[in-house]
Amino acid sequence: MDTPINSVEDLISDDSFLAWYFKTDQQAVDNWNLRIANDPMQKKLVDEAVQLLQRITIKEEPVDAQRLNIARERLAKAINLANDPQPATPVVSMLSRRTKWWAAAAIIFLTSAGIWQYIRTTGKLVMQTAYGETRQEVLPDGSQVMLNANTTLNYRKWKEGADREVWVNGEAFFHVKKTAQKTRFIVHTGHFDVVVTGTQFNVINRNSKNNVLLTEGSVTVQGKDQEVQMKPGEFVEFNTTGIQKKGVNNAPVLAWTEHKFIFEKTPMKEVAELVADLYGIKVNLAYNAAATDSLSGIIPNDNLEEVVQLLAYSGYDVEKKGKEILIRKK
Numbered sequence: 001m002d003t004p005i006n007s008v009e010d011l012i013s014d015d016s017f018l019a020w021y022f023k024t025d026q027q028a029v030d031n032w033n034l035r036i037a038n039d040p041m042q043k044k045l046v047d048e049a050v051q052l053l054q055r056i057t058i059k060e061e062p063v064d065a066q067r068l069n070i071a072r073e074r075l076a077k078a079i080n081l082a083n084d085p086q087p088a089t090p091v092v093s094m095l096s097r098r099t100k101w102w103a104a105a106a107i108i109f110l111t112s113a114g115i116w117q118y119i120r121t122t123g124k125l126v127m128q129t130a131y132g133e134t135r136q137e138v139l140p141d142g143s144q145v146m147l148n149a150n151t152t153l154n155y156r157k158w159k160e161g162a163d164r165e166v167w168v169n170g171e172a173f174f175h176v177k178k179t180a181q182k183t184r185f186i187v188h189t190g191h192f193d194v195v196v197t198g199t200q201f202n203v204i205n206r207n208s209k210n211n212v213l214l215t216e217g218s219v220t221v222q223g224k225d226q227e228v229q230m231k232p233g234e235f236v237e238f239n240t241t242g243i244q245k246k247g248v249n250n251a252p253v254l255a256w257t258e259h260k261f262i263f264e265k266t267p268m269k270e271v272a273e274l275v276a277d278l279y280g281i282k283v284n285l286a287y288n289a290a291a292t293d294s295l296s297g298i299i300p301n302d303n304l305e306e307v308v309q310l311l312a313y314s315g316y317d318v319e320k321k322g323k324e325i326l327i328r329k330k
Contacts, residue, residue, distance in 0.1 A: 005042065011049040021053060023154055023169060024124050051280070127153040129170075131280035132304060134256065139166075143185065144175040148256050149278040150206075171204045173257050176217075191238040195220045201230075202253055206277055210238040213253045261299045261307075268293040271311075272327065279304045286328030293329075 011017045019025035020032035036043045129135050129147045136146050139155070141164055147153060151170025158164050164185045176185045178198030187194040189205035192212075199217025204210060212221055214230045221228045221236050223243045228236055235248040255262040263271065272283040281304065299310045311327065312318045319326045 005045060008045060008049045008052060011045055012053065017046075017049070021050065022124065022126055023152065023167060124154050124156050132278065134259065139164075141179060141185075142177040144177075146173045146257055148172065150280065168203055168205050170206050171202070171256065173200070173202045173254070175200045192221050192223045192243060195222060202257075207273070212236045213248070213250060215250070215254075255298075256301065259300060259302055261301050263295045263297055263299070265294040265296050268295060268327065271295050275304075275307060275325070279307075280323075282324045284324065284326045286326060 005011055005014065005017070016025075016028045017032065019028035023029055032046075036046055127135075127137050127145070127147060129149055129151050131150050133149050134147060136144065137153075138144055140158060143164075145153065145166075148171035151168070151172060153170075153172060154167040155165060161181050161183060163183060164179075165188065166186070167188045169190075172187075174185075174187065174196075176196050176198050182197055185196045185198075187196075187203055189203065189210055191205070191210045194201065194203055194212055196217065196219045199219055200215045201217075201219055202213040202215070204212075212219070212230065213235045214232055216232055218232075219230045221230060221243055223238065226243045228243050228245065230236055230245075233250065235246050235250075235253070237244055237246050249264065252262040252264055252266075261274070268285055272285055275281065276283045278301070295311075295314060297310075297314060300306055308318050308320055308325065315330055317328050317330050
């Protein structure tokens, strides 16, 4: 982890960074989280690399090896061309920069195929949504999953008769299909596992929020030293005291699956965090729009501009500049 990383192209060609991004190596995840927390410059580069990777659609199909080899040959030729001596050229010091730009362009060209190659060699497959995107997917066993914005789901190729395991970072709603062998379906989060055979439930593993809402069937939530059985309509949350059942209104929790927000006296601080998480934008609350303020109402979440407009209609001045939003009372 002491290797200097000075550019986005360095990051997306670094194995440990890709392991952090796809969450395929817990040690890499821990190391990079620490590195990001302690180094603002590294965090800036990481944010840029993540935005680049999230713009790439990963298709779950084998990579055409011939196309990949052709692309690599083009990259090699481009780099050789950039490094060819130019006797009449006085700016010799620019060659290394030209090489980097050729490499960066080639990396962007190859990223989609390269990431898939990386996933195949580590044995994990990835489903991922960008900021502001929700998507319905079907897993290999026929189970359905809907991914909320800024969510990653990892899983390995399942063997017949073995547990079906997935790893979620973000928010997802599952409709798990029962198998003839009644194999378990296990959702791993950072703080607990959800163990099911066939059921429907919503799971959040994002920042300080870690919870499960069961809508059909039954599940077992397993923590480090706890195990909680859930029935339909029950809500379980992980906090500093462990795994606990809580009473909640299901509608706001599941509103995202219908492309909307439902706020019920929701603190503005939580509203700001939600918008930041789902749209990848920094949200600032002015001193007179404190965390004690709350918001109630139903807002479509199809795009950020509509959210900004409807927040403005709710009695707030909302100023959007680039990747930042400032919210204050009128």
